[in-house]
Amino acid sequence: MAAATDQLTAVLSTWRQWDLTPPLEAIPVLGAVWAEGSGHRLYTLANNPALCARLRHRSTSTVAGGFAREISAWTHAANRGLAPQIAYVDNTEEIVVCERLCPEEKSICAQKLGALARAIHQLPNTAYRLDLYQVINDYLQRVPAVTKPKWQLVVDDPRVTQALRRLEQDAPRLCHNDLTARNLLYKQEQLVAIDWEYAAMGSRYFDVAIAMEPLPLESQDAFLSAVFDEQPDSDLVAAGKLIARLCTLLWQQCFDTDSLIEASLWPAQSKAI
Template identity: 40%
Template sequence: MDQPAKRLNRAIDRWRDWTLDEPLARPPKLGALLAEGSGHAIYELTHHDRQPLPIVARIRRQETRSGDDPLGQEWAAWQFASRDGLAPECFYIDDVGVTICRRVSAPAQPVSAEALGTLCGRIHALSGTLPRLDLRREIDSHLAALPLAQKSDWQRAMEVQHLSEALMLLERDTPYFCHNDLTEGNLMLNGDRLVAIDWEYAAMGSRYFDLAIAAGSRPAQEQRDMYRAALTDHVDDTLVRAGQRTASLVTALWQTRFTPTEAPCPEVWETQGAKL
């Protein structure tokens, strides 16, 4: 039996400890792989007759962020969000990264800019407190994992795009509760309600970085609609640009480290950054 299967089955052996609304009468079975990403995989859980349960097992396969206690920070953020209906309910978590949570589904249609912005705004309004997002540490962690020549190329591109100035602006911004990874694959439906999954990057930080990650490559008008839906008081264009520039770098470095076939080279990123 391979290591992930051992970890999953250890969690299943603790089925009586799961805090389900309706406790199970007998242990479930591990079903098929439903989805997987760079850091996690999600497995179906079934009854003994192989009928699916409304819960799934999520296993952490590798750490993709820096920090002293990424699992504990993710769990705290997930609990805060779940209590306000912004994340799937979580019924069990162990110390090796296996989580039992409510099964949710991917939206059948693309999520609108307004709906995404509204979700971001509701996350920013959460009253919980998390550690502060340290973007410089995240960037340094990615750079340290690269070969020296590649690291130097990225550092030169960062200087050209004045990343230090953008980071300074975001660091001076008022911190809010942020998800920091609201990409398309992390948007799900719990019934008819839009929720977010994968809270490992959640932290207190600038809303403008969070929104830039969420906006991704959406058309300019959709991005404006999203920002207006999330920031109902005021949209600061200087912080928008700082968030976009920093988010594009963090995304590019993350891809370079974990999914290199999808990553831009420093020169391409620099050209794209000049348009922001």
């Protein structure tokens, strides 16, 4: 924790360079940890409650160069009101000072979530495309050795191969790829997204499948209608759901050991999709 404090203190000393209107009048004071996710900790700034500092404490991305890509996508999104505003970025220590938005005790509206996903898909294209084959194989390499053979059988399931091929053929758009409840906040009545480290060009159907997982079945049609102009492709919806579920389960094997599901349960998991 001492090293983290030193890194954050160094960032706070650059306060005159921060992109803020109006500018700060005094050096910020580091506060306490007020939120922590699988990869980041958020710190309050004691004399600037509208700001927070985000420090990476563990990488949950398997692809090199993810931080630079995240900041690029986050900046585009913030410019459109789809993400918190960024005040300062330390690229070396991977620290971000940004607008502080506090979670609200209200359920996620399916239509607002769909509108957010749709707006993200209209952001400028980037050079990086999400390779779902690589993501799955990278996760598989991190799975504990004792369970790896069983998960290898899951990955080799012909339904997985077919779903990946369908998604690969879909026209790519910029996607957030992690629009889960923990990455959604309200800015007044506007739903916005945080944690853009998985943002990349890819299939909208994978993106919406990740977002749709926690939604009640009765809300999913309204969500999809808010995302797509046209009638959603039912085969791509099914493919997205299958691969999203597999990626979530493999991610949990690697990074969230409190939520583990045995590979033997995959047949039931996949049939429910």
